[in-house]
Amino acid sequence: MKHWLLFVKMFLKKDITNRGEPMLIESVLNRCHKINGFVYGNVGWEKSKEGNILEVEVRPRKNTKGICSKCRRPSATYDTAKNPRRFEFIPLWGYAVVLLYRMRRVSCKDCGIRVEYIPWADGKHQLCRIYQQFLANWARRLSWSETANIFKTSWQSVRRSVEWMVHWGLGRRDVKDVTAIGVDEVQYQRGHKYLTVIYQLDEGCRRLLWVGKDRTVRTMLRFFRMFGEEWSQGIRFVCSDMWKPYLKVIRKKIKDAVHILDRYHIVANLNKAIDEVRAEETRRLEQEGYEPMLKHTRWCFLKRNKNLTAKQGIKLKDVLKYDLKSVRAYLLKEAFQVFWEYTSPYWAGQYLNQWITRAMRSRLNPVKKMAKQIRRHRELILNWFKAKKKFSSGIVEGFNTRIKLSIRKSCGFRSFDVIELALYHTLGALPEPQVTHRFW
Ligand SMILES: [Zn+2]
Known part of the structure; x- marks a missing residue:
């Protein structure tokens, strides 16, 4: 009887997993978050006030050199930190997951003694990049505080994650082919607190290009200064409302564009x-x-x-x-x-x-x-x-509605900086880092 049970157990195990050995967390991590030049080591439980934490050790792959954080060239190891640094990873089954790594310093021929570059996190951040991207993506669907609550992290961590993603995207977006823009004003706080938003309205690429504080002549001038004269000459169409400062700057800066009151x-x-x-x-x-x-x-x-x-x-x-x-x-x-x-x-x-x-x-x-x-x-x-009715009212109106919704979602924190981030994040159609596995 006992033998028979054992046989069934073995059979079931084989049937379910399709392989004879159990899968380790290390293997899961290697599959979804492989880090070149590094390997995952021991996995352990750590008890904390908030509950159990899964701690995963990260080690440099054998015979690989550390990379200089300044010039990104491999260099000889100078020393290794005694205590590991902790990097928050995406929670698993409701448990916090932390990567532990003992940072090396390298002795670079050109830059001297430098801390090494690690591909999974930024030097100043405690969160792994993939976790930041994960949080930022959820922060697009939920409010920031909901995101923080659900994934047991702080509102500040969510904000920093969004900030990191937005900066990454803004640095890499392509604004070469913009030929049509729309200018709109949105009230973000009571008491005449306005912001100016500028969209790209080209067919096939409609997105938020820029957010500026206030709705003055200076606001508009700041926009044109930031994008540059050469870029502005490429604008063929501009839509706006009848707000005087906008009309004035548009007339001055892009006088050859067809100006449409939307x-x-x-x-x-x-x-x-x-x-x-x-x-x-x-x-x-x-x-x-x-x-x-x-x-x-x-x-x-x-x-x-x-x-x-x-x-x-x-x-x-x-x-x-x-x-x-x-x-x-x-x-x-x-x-x-x-x-x-x-x-x-x-x-x-x-x-x-x-x-x-x-x-x-x-x-x-x-x-x-x-x-x-x-x-x-x-x-x-x-x-x-x-302009052959190319820029229907629906586009600007749609953006206007989405902007107001985004502002409401970041409720409670109506400072300009936060709203600026939230708007770029949800409406900027910014490029994102490529990942081997999307956790969200
Ligand atoms: Zn270097």
């Missing part, structure tokens, strides 16, 4: 004007004791017609019967939608003139103000048709 911002501003008219009128009607017929009409007026719910549709139809300021404003907004349908810049321009005249006669102050603004920027708005 549709998203124009529509947003017009909606704001309509909403002002409606809010003001609602208040007035209430004060004068009229029936509150404008109650709950906000979205009826602001939404595109096809997006209205059935109830909102009925409400709108009902309200449109009255001679109200809000109704006139609404009809002007609807008329402006038609403008975008034109293909010929000439006819679009004719239509725009008509619309401006109508709006100026509307006796609705917010709408008149908007019409004046549109008249002032008529040429830039019509450039959208000259």
Whole structure:
């Protein structure tokens, strides 16, 4: 009976693993995280306050020389540290994993006595590079504090990991072929704290190129200074909103590019004007004791017609019967939608003139103000048709939404530095270090 059981056990073992010997952690590590010139040694348990830690020894491969950290050439060993340094590795089965390594110093012919270069971590970091990349990748999907909680590390470690990845990527990204850019402003804190974001809008490569503090002339100048004059001459199209400092610098720095006022911002501003008219009128009607017929009409007026719910549709139809300021404003907004349908810049321009005249006669102050603004920027708005509608409002709008989401995700730490990192990290489409195995 006993023999029979033994036989079954052996058979099962063979069947499951397909090989006769158990796999060691060392072999797993060699498969997914091989380090050239080094080997994995003993693996042991270490008890700590936070729980068990898997400690893995790393040793130099026999007969290999250490590499000088300055010139990256192999050199003779000068000495070896007594105590091992600890490098945090990706946790395994819920246990923290630490690589232990006794650093060598090498005596380099050119650089003198230097600490050796190790390929799995940066000199100043306690986290292995692969672990930093792992954390940074999760920090794109989760908030930074969630990432820290789940992988039992600190928020600072997550921040440093993202920082390392962003710097790595920014140093290696290719910005040669940028021909279209979009400029946008985003509020990141209450009290007029804005940042300027610049995107690449070329088809096939849309990404965040740059983040700058404030939304001033100096902010924009900083961008152009950083990318250089030669690079700026390659820009053919630039989209922006009507914010004066942007318009000014763009006119000066890239005067040959077609400057387009993007549709998203124009529509947003017009909606704001309509909403002002409606809010003001609602208040007035209430004060004068009229029936509150404008109650709950906000979205009826602001939404595109096809997006209205059935109830909102009925409400709108009902309200449109009255001679109200809000109704006139609404009809002007609807008329402006038609403008975008034109293909010929000439006819679009004719239509725009008509619309401006109508709006100026509307006796609705917010709408008149908007019409004046549109008249002032008529040429830039019509450039959208000259660019053959290539840069639809959806691109800038999409980026705008994603930026706001990213800012919300790094919540609690709304300093510019953190937000800058988070935005490059999630929207920069930056290159990443190649790995033999993706742990995430
Ligand atoms: Zn050297």
